[in-house]
Amino acid sequence: MTSSHLPKPAAVPAVIALALAAGLLAGGTATATADGGADAAPVRIHDIQGATRISPLNGQQVTGVTGIVTGVRTYGSRGFWFQDPSPDADPATSEGLFVFTSSVPKVAVGDAVEVSGTVTEYVPGGAGSGNQSLTQLTKPAVTVVSSGNAVPEAVAVTSRSVPDRYTPDGDPAAGGSVNALPLRPRRYALDYYESLEGVNVKVGTSRVVGATDPYHELWVTVKPDENDNRRGGTVYGSYRDQNTGRLQIQSLVPVAEQPFPKANVGDRLTGTTEGPLDFNQFGGYTLAARTLGAVQDRGLQREVTRKQRTGELAVATYNVENLDPTDPQEKFDALAKAVVANLSSPDILALEEIQDDNGAKNDGTVTAGETVRRFTEAVKAAGGPAYDWRSVDPVDDADGGEPGGNIRQVFLFNPARVSFTDRGAGDATTATGVVRERGGAALTHSPGRIDPANSAWEASRKPLAGEFAFRGRTVFVIANHFGSKGGDESLVSHRQPPNRSSEVKRLAQAQAVNAFVKDVLAVQRSADVVVLGDINDFEFSATTKALTDGRALRAAVTSLPRSERYSYVYQGNSQVLDQILTSPSIRDFDYDSVHINAEFAAQDSDHDPQVLRFRP
Known part of the structure; x- marks a missing residue:
């Protein structure tokens, strides 16, 4: 809401000069009242906007407010903006104002108008969103004084x-x-x-x-x-x-x-x-x-990560954005092509947001065999390996996400390169544990879920743990999809710093996963553990700090230059949501955030996949 930012007009058009003389654009007849009655105080747009975020006239009726129409919106929140061509000297007071008409406005850009209405502070998303408000006039009466006037200089x-x-x-x-x-x-x-x-x-x-x-x-x-x-x-x-x-x-x-x-x-x-x-x-x-x-067009290209070498194990994570059999084959084909061509067919691939076999239809279905079959067939058709897979079906509508969708994590693995160690597959409510076997750590259930009864996982995806073997070496992989940021206040919240309420759940989830990794390392200090997935939080967050507590894990993304740390783009910020973390025994690795989606208008998913290559 500034006016000192506004350039002073070099000359006032004749039609506006006439209006000024008549008192229509200088605010000479505009008034504000609390009850709609007469009042002697003239009101201009900068008086309505004031020098804070909330109008000093909020809730009051104003009459005779004048300005030039600078923009008209005929869809969505219908209305128009108008602006006083004669600004004051206060840099904190805006000279522009939105008029909410609800129907298509009957004004045009360049109209000199006189507006009466109620000053309102409208909070987009509602008061519960924490958003700042937009100062506007509602229930307006609009008079067009003249047309074809110059718009105030931008x-x-x-x-x-x-x-x-x-x-x-x-x-x-x-x-x-x-x-x-x-x-x-x-x-x-x-x-x-x-x-x-x-x-x-x-x-x-x-x-x-x-x-x-x-x-x-x-x-x-x-x-x-x-x-x-x-x-x-x-x-x-x-x-x-x-x-x-x-x-x-x-x-x-x-x-x-x-x-x-x-x-x-x-x-x-x-x-x-x-x-x-x-x-x-x-x-x-x-x-x-x-x-x-x-x-x-600056020709941005989708990245291609290198192929793993013979002795390297390539482990990847990819959020495939609510994939289910009701999606068109083109989506399966595009995601599969990316796995083969851009991710170079990793040995182990943890998928997030695999939905059940009928998608969002809420009829009790929890199996995802058809979803995974279509995906793995598409990978083969794209020239990739014949992936095998493991997962644990959730309890119906207990893991959050789209109602009826029953999203879950799934392990794909290339049996020509790596094998899966099946150990009494757990169900949705059975927790996997850690035991000592032949001098090393082993899972009681593989695949299995980590601490599914923990309240941290209420209405959220439970971590999927699996035991793999690569060239005679055991590797434990934990696939995650932590709670979303839904409910957090935005960066432009009226509260500063904004309330990040969703972090509470992710912090508890991170602590549960960290505790499980420590259980593995307590049995076998040299165990290779990879924790990966859509963590839904930044590399500098309390969530990541909890995951890495006690140096049980290292966030691999921090091995990248700061300018390369991102897997998601939100409101113009390139940021980290997807991560891979490693236990201390994995000292040397090659980490890649493969940018194929988040930066592009045409996306197969809204997340970029991550790949880690190391020698177990």
């Missing part, structure tokens, strides 16, 4: 204008909220964006850091050197370093009228992209483009 959002610090800490007395804190747009990035809420802004040629998604939006950065990597992304490296240059881009033109461009990470959005700065549930501050730049 504020350029650049690497120099966006502060490097992301946000202030919230007020402890207000539960950690920043809502009542005075905006400091020259010091904090979120304050800067908030000071431009509803204002006509623009970005120049910018690098794409979040590929076009199914909802017709992408992410760019206005800071080319901010935690960048060789493939074009912006890497997320800590809770205090949120990559301030990221900005979501949407289009105000319906897709049916103008298809939204397809872009991959590293591409360029060239030229000028201009429109009002919005705030929404899934991206926070978003440039709602009235004018959209063109995408320049």
Whole structure:
């Protein structure tokens, strides 16, 4: 909500000058009342926006608020933005405002309008989401004074204008909220964006850091050197370093009228992209483009990892995103081709999100034999090995995920290279344990589940443990799919730092897996243990710290340069969710996060697979 960012108009168009003289655009007749009655105080847009995130006029009726229409949205949250062409001198008060009409607005860009309505703080996603609010006018009465006026010159959002610090800490007395804190747009990035809420802004040629998604939006950065990597992304490296240059881009033109461009990470959005700065549930501050730049393809290629050597065991993890027999054969074929061509047919492959044999149909089915059969057949058809497999069927609707889907982890293994040691296969509720056998560690159930009665796994996937043999050496593999981040507040939450409530469950899950690994190592200190899967947490998180507690495990991703540590891209941040961790006996290994999905508009899954090669 800023106005000092706004350029002073060199000349006022004649039609606006007439309106100013009539008191229609200078706020001379605009008023605010708590009860809808008359009031003498004139009200302009910057008075409504105020110098904090919450309008000082929240809940009040205002009349005669004037400005120029800068953007019209005819779909979704229908309404329009308008802006005062004569800004004040306060950098914390915005000169733009959204008017929620609910139906298609009867205004056009360039209209000079006079608006009456109720000042409202709308929280996208609801109050429970923790999101900041969008200041807007609701139940509006709109009068078009004139048309064809020049739109206020756009504020350029650049690497120099966006502060490097992301946000202030919230007020402890207000539960950690920043809502009542005075905006400091020259010091904090979120304050800067908030000071431009509803204002006509623009970005120049910018690098794409979040590929076009199914909802017709992408992410760019206005800071080319901010935690960048060789493939074009912006890497997320800590809770205090949120990559301030990221900005979501949407289009105000319906897709049916103008298809939204397809872009991959590293591409360029060239030229000028201009429109009002919005705030929404899934991206926070978003440039709602009235004018959209063109995408320049930079030729990003999907990675191919090398083939394991004769004495190397290749172990991989891949989240295949709710795979089940109702998916088209094309999805099976694409995933299988990636296993063969991009992952070079690993010896052991842990799959996450394998659904049951009828997918989301909620009829009690828990078997996944048909899902796995179609996948392994597709791998053979792609020129890969004839994988065998092991898993444990879950209790119906007890493991979270899509209702009726019964997602679980599955081990695939190439019997020409590695063998599986079957030991009294456990069921969904039976815990596998560790015993001493012939001087070494062994599982009581293989495949088996780790501590399935532990409350940490309530409505969540239980870890799948298996015992493998490679060239006479036993290798224990534990496949995981920890609890999701659902319920966490976003990076742009009004609470700072945001509440990461989902971390509690993952922390308990990590502690359970760590305890099991310690049980194995207590029996055989030299045991080779590989813990892998969709951990749903960062390499610097409390979850990873709990997994590695007591040096029972090492997070292999930390062997990579910081700029290469990612398996997932969310809101323009390239970040770690999928991991492989190793016991102390696995000293030398080659680790690869194989980037084939997360950076691309066309995805077979939303995760990148991980591969570890070592000599047991």
